[in-house]
Amino acid sequence: MIHPKTELKFISTEIGYGVVATEFIPAGTITWALDDLDREFTPPKLKKMNPLYQNILETYCYRNKKGNFVLCWDYGRYVNHSFKSNCLSTAYDFEIAIRDIHPGEELTDDYGYLNVSEPFTGIEEGTRRKTVYPDDLLNNHEAWDKKLIKNFPKIIKLEQPLKSLLTPNLWNDIIAIAEGKKEMRSIKEIYFPG
Numbered sequence: 001m002i003h004p005k006t007e008l009k010f011i012s013t014e015i016g017y018g019v020v021a022t023e024f025i026p027a028g029t030i031t032w033a034l035d036d037l038d039r040e041f042t043p044p045k046l047k048k049m050n051p052l053y054q055n056i057l058e059t060y061c062y063r064n065k066k067g068n069f070v071l072c073w074d075y076g077r078y079v080n081h082s083f084k085s086n087c088l089s090t091a092y093d094f095e096i097a098i099r100d101i102h103p104g105e106e107l108t109d110d111y112g113y114l115n116v117s118e119p120f121t122g123i124e125e126g127t128r129r130k131t132v133y134p135d136d137l138l139n140n141h142e143a144w145d146k147k148l149i150k151n152f153p154k155i156i157k158l159e160q161p162l163k164s165l166l167t168p169n170l171w172n173d174i175i176a177i178a179e180g181k182k183e184m185r186s187i188k189e190i191y192f193p194g
Contacts, residue, residue, distance in 0.1 A: 018078055019076070020107065064192065083127040
């Protein structure tokens with residue numbers, strides 16, 4: 001489920017639609033969490049589906065560490081790619097803002113950690129990376145982990161509208177990580193070597 005202080009908005013003809021903040025979302029806020037309404041499709045199930053559905057799922061799904069395709073039921077599926085993303089996935093089935101997101105600003109992910117099946121060239125953003133590759137998690141996890149661990153302590157200090165989607169055990173783990181009592185699991189754990 002995407003953060004409730006967001007809306008779907010047309011960004012541009014080149015990009016299409018995206019998800020923008022309707023209110024200030026501070027760094028450390030959980031911006032998305034896997035929930036019971038999200039759908040998971042195995043590759044064999046996907047291959048048996050009508051090609052129209054296959055195309056939709058290949059466009060709007062991410063792949064989890066099992067290699068299954070996950071379709072977000074809400075407009076979380078419209079979060080666009082950016083090499084300078086302001087949200088970052090974790091090994092815990094949720095994403096956090098890694099910097100402050102202001103009203104009207106688009107929420108973005110780096111698709112390099114979403115287990116893409118094929119490389120693609122992103123929009124020019126003046127970054128060293130120009131292409132998203134299926135093995136980006138293997139090559140960039142250390143840099144992404146640093147951004148996550150920097151923001152993890154903020155999670156427990158902020159209002160978290162999506163907290164109810166997390167189990168009590170997971171919340172206790174987040175507290176322990178935030179307080180330096182437990183090591184954060186690396187984002188590398190969500191890599192699917194397909």
